[in-house]
Amino acid sequence: MIEILYELLPEHVATCNHCVNTRNLYPEETHFNILEEQYIENFDTATLQQLLEFDFMFGFSPVYQVKTIVRAYQLWTNSVEPFIVPKFESWIGLQIKMLFECKKSNIVSNCLKMNYCELLLAIEELFGINTVIYAIREKHIFNTFYYAIANAHEEITQLVIDRYNPLIDSSIIESAIRVGNLNIIKLVMPLYPKYVDNLADFKFNSVDILRHISWPVFMYLVENQYLNLQKYIFEELVLIAIYSVDEIQILDYIFGKFSPNVNTDIDTIVRTALFQSKYQMAEYICNHCNHSISTHLRKVALVHKAIQSGNRDFVIFLARNGVIFDDQVLDYVIETNNVNISPAFIMSLIAK
Numbered sequence: 001m002i003e004i005l006y007e008l009l010p011e012h013v014a015t016c017n018h019c020v021n022t023r024n025l026y027p028e029e030t031h032f033n034i035l036e037e038q039y040i041e042n043f044d045t046a047t048l049q050q051l052l053e054f055d056f057m058f059g060f061s062p063v064y065q066v067k068t069i070v071r072a073y074q075l076w077t078n079s080v081e082p083f084i085v086p087k088f089e090s091w092i093g094l095q096i097k098m099l100f101e102c103k104k105s106n107i108v109s110n111c112l113k114m115n116y117c118e119l120l121l122a123i124e125e126l127f128g129i130n131t132v133i134y135a136i137r138e139k140h141i142f143n144t145f146y147y148a149i150a151n152a153h154e155e156i157t158q159l160v161i162d163r164y165n166p167l168i169d170s171s172i173i174e175s176a177i178r179v180g181n182l183n184i185i186k187l188v189m190p191l192y193p194k195y196v197d198n199l200a201d202f203k204f205n206s207v208d209i210l211r212h213i214s215w216p217v218f219m220y221l222v223e224n225q226y227l228n229l230q231k232y233i234f235e236e237l238v239l240i241a242i243y244s245v246d247e248i249q250i251l252d253y254i255f256g257k258f259s260p261n262v263n264t265d266i267d268t269i270v271r272t273a274l275f276q277s278k279y280q281m282a283e284y285i286c287n288h289c290n291h292s293i294s295t296h297l298r299k300v301a302l303v304h305k306a307i308q309s310g311n312r313d314f315v316i317f318l319a320r321n322g323v324i325f326d327d328q329v330l331d332y333v334i335e336t337n338n339v340n341i342s343p344a345f346i347m348s349l350i351a352k
Helices: 017-025 048-058 062-077 091-101 104-114 117-127 129-137 146-150 154-164 170-179 182-194 215-223 234-242 247-257 266-275 279-288 300-309 312-320 327-336 343-351
Strands: 002-005 031-034
Touching (some): 048 062, 048 091, 062 091, 091 117, 104 117, 104 129, 104 154, 117 129, 117 154, 129 154, 146 154, 154 182, 182 215, 234 279, 266 300, 279 312, 300 312, 300 327, 327 343
């Protein structure tokens, strides 16, 4: 063990996570303690293995994590002998592994897929910022920035927006909404008017884009006027709620703001809710539209759907609302072999 005055530590050690945290916890201490074999006096002369081990143990600052990746590439560039990449499964070790395992032309897209911010910054330092911008904005037929959005990587999404001026087009917006990460949506949505003159006229191409939307995302889009509900017919609005994560909250909001008219196809809406096993929503819709649910519950396909899904509450709901469970249903249960719906369970419903 060696002791070194904090004031004498080289920058790569003084800024590492362990050193910073130790100084914050023990401000009265004047020396940094470290095993001699772990200490790196000179960053530029250390081996790649030493750098990776130090980062794993003590955590280089982001600046020196990027420098570690850059140094790995420089060592390879200047190596006459075959370059051996250390097998080190740390965060930086994995990024160095990718640096040498994929083509240069694919590195940026792989960084976006894996949330490798440090490697992306290293690529910028090694090959210039225009290399990264070109790969993100112009290289591919489709928008490469999609990879960061589709994988819900907040850190690299923020980095790309801050440094590389990505193209925020409708495909990016739709991907962000499908993924449903509110933080990413908040990052990309304010940039969309840069590419669309009249955002008020924007309507998502399909209700499918809004499937599985959560209540916080829904309200963010509505309150910030990114989602103009006036552009949807009533059936579409209810379908948004049916396929959403927080369906009752969204349904409450829609019925509070809009009303069905004489042309509204209530039957289709109710059937959709039932076949999505959203029987509570079906009840809600029928109650608010003075519509009978009983005609929809007698369908054999619906009973089979409930049994296939293994949703016991849905099956009980059907039984409670007058659906008859007979020997044919029992035979279907035996054929389906779902662990949640047993013959004895169906027999108990028949007995009632």
